[in-house]
Amino acid sequence: MGSQKRFRVIVVGGGVGGLAAAHAFEKAGIDHIVLERGEIAPARGASIGIYPHGARILQQFGTLQAVDDETYPIERAKNFLPDGSLIANSELFRFLRQYHGYPIPVLERRRFLEIMYDGLSDKSLIKSHSKVVDIIDSEDNVKVILADGTVEEGDLVLGVDGVHSLVRSLMWRNANAAIPGFITANEKKTLHADYSLLIGFSETGSHMSPSDLYCTHYDGKSFLTIGGKKHTFWFVFFKNDRVHWPALPKWTQADAERRAAECMDCPISETQVFGELWKTAIRTELVNVEEGLFEHMFFGRVVLAGDAVHKMTPNIGLGGNSAMESVVVLTNLLHKAIQEHPEGKPDKAAIQNLLHEYQKDRQVRMRQFIDFSSLATKIQAWETTWYKILSRVIPFLPDDTFAKQASILFKAAPKLDFIPVPGDLKGSVKWDDDVLEAKYRESFPRPSISDWVRSMFRYTFKPALSLCILWVFLVIRSSKASEATISN
Template identity: 40%
Template sequence: MTTEKNGFRVIVAGGGIAGLAMSHALQLANIDHVVLEAYGDVRSHVGASIGLWPNGIRVLEQMGCWKDIKNHCAPMVDSYNRLPDGRAISVSRLADMIKVRHGYDFVVLERQLVVSSLYDNLPDKSRILVNKRVSGVTETEDGVEVHTEDGAKYEGDIVVGCDGVNSTVRDIMWANANRAIPGYISAAEKRSLATTYACLIGFAPDMPGMSCGDCHTVHNQGFSFLVITQPGRTFFFVFIKLPKVIHWPDRPRFTAEDAEKEAAKLSNLPISDTVLFGELWQKRIRGQLIALEEVVFDHWHFGRIAILGDSAHKLTINLAFGGNSALESTAALVNKLNRELKANPNQKMSKETLSRIFEEYQELRKPRMKKVLNLAYQLTRLQAWDGWFMKFVQRFVIPWVGDERVADHFADLVKGGIKLDYVPLPNQPLGTVAWDDDPKKEASLPVSKKSSSLGLWALGLILSLNASYYLVSLLRSQYAVQPV
């Protein structure tokens, strides 16, 4: 490895997917850093599953991880939409349509396998320090000091908070900002972190009668099932609307007993033609009840602190875009740091320059994340038939739009993904849709084959989705319609 740039050092808080991806990106750019992980093993970030879209896979391929990860996945095959009684009302090959458009598959696998691959493929694992829970950040004249609960202190130029939705670094950033500029972080921004849904999440072994590579979405009133089958694993998600919306600093905390109670209520409900949810839950390898927070914060940085991943933008998991978004944000921030360090190799980065870089990072990522949040928000509520209008759109409007147009809508989201701009991607497969960051690279098939009616169909879908959101919001505010 060549000499690290300019003595510049990054302190990364959190060793999950975002933190490990930051270490990869920084090592590939020869930028000095350390990752402070609160737990004793980065693999303790086990979770249940993760979905990887082509935009996230590109970044993982640049980091040398995709080759390992894809060996644990089977291609997705059929996607079923089902009524509460388990009857399939539609079957599509949406995953095939995604691969045609982008060259990569959409895949689902154990989250632990992705975390392990990110860690195992790190060029220098000594950068990752465990049992280092951040307790404080002090900004000095020309840098930062990060303190951990074990009494240690780490010095650097900036801190990047990759420590999740309940981020300690974000709390410190908020306090620093309001201490320096009273009112800079408003109560409204803090309360914008909201929890409307919970999720029973986990996985079981293969279930008889369920084929590998299939996805089953079962719609119900106020909740929905999502079941995805992979080799040796049946991943399940039950999205359950809570009685009321919970805002930060309050957060729902669920016990194993809470999970059992919710599962018992749903045990006799079908998730496919042949399997009931209770059968899946009884055979589970892992299962828990978690909160599904939703937010894109207004401020992603202050002073020498920036936040990234779930610390800055948190989504419901129906869309499976959270991990992919963390990979994109990692690429966006390190791209800008690397570009500045290369342009001024012998000059210490000033606080003003850092503020400009952080602001550019925020302005690049925040509009996209609001778009992603809106789609994830709507998808969660469509699948759970959250009100009569959502049910109407899901049952009648989306089938009328058609699978190809839905795939085009997803493609419009995926193609805007961000990758590392200083790492080659020589073996990137091409699809029918060109990536926004590869304007000179043609798609494998002429985009002009899409007729002008495509835009009208896609527009109709978008308007339908947005209309459902605004109409339901209006009805609730004007007529006191209560959540289901």
């Protein structure tokens, strides 16, 4: 290779996606640096849940055991009405563990970031308090300018700097400067919020099992409460009028306290009201619940992953797992391209080709995740009468109904394809990338949007319609019985 520099990736953002990228690039032997504007593992956010497809990636990183040691896996999901009465007690999470072999832990987000950071071999590649102010994209390289005047030079910039991504804005600017109108006003408005979210965690009490998840339905509002080994995590969703970027509001702690005051006497289970959690809260925050999938995930030598480009509502908890997925897909493509080039440095044409492939892969899969998450948000908060009906029908379905649908999504997930999964836990459902037989692939195809529509019709709409017809029949029969009684 002579004196030619190695292929280098500049990662902007030191959160879940950024630290996952550091692990993935470390495993792939790809030169990189991670720039975080603040501190690593800040005291922000509440929790992160790790589903089987994310757990398999963490197993490759070598951090899964430390995550599992922090908490108990979620096993049961219970649903409650506004009066606190129980309407569903589901074994969903046990089925997912049976299908894929991995438990589903939920832990404090900051602790997760600490585990990810501690698991890195070379921590000198993680630079905190490194604020990016500009990106200069050229034919031969890309330069990232920091607030202190430092210039980082590389071959690719990976923006995993969250929903308010500066990298995304700079990429848009560079794209429209090079090709006027490339990024349209409509694409910039992709990101929107229909809900705000009060998040926090409290001291673990005796009010719920550390392996339970509670969902409490209200009209235009919902509560999610998750038991943990050390903390109880909670989320309160409020339906608002839709707002698009860049007009998303900024909430203050006073706003959080005002929202909390509205909910103090709201039951969240048969024995507890929200005010009991609020009294023991360790940290709270009011945020927007943004969602959106951007059309362009890259331009030039800049590519995006995570919330910066595929933001989903957090009701199911797929966001962090999706960020890790995207990082893995990109790493696999980069590793292959570097191996295929004799000097280990793909040219710009090769980079563009692999970024197109990355975008094509992510667009399809992230659309499924975003739609799935959005549906859960609407059902849980009874956004309309129809979603309210669905929430009452779902408890009558077998516990494995939604576990099977989720499993179809999870088993199609990527992993690092150039190293094994050490001690891979096996479930009753095989991962797509572990299966070569065409017969099995045909029996479990990757789900499309039409698949989801058919599944929802089969498992939800048809039962809902049947129950509605039954309800009308019972009302009519009751009415006739009453008339007969009166006439007698």
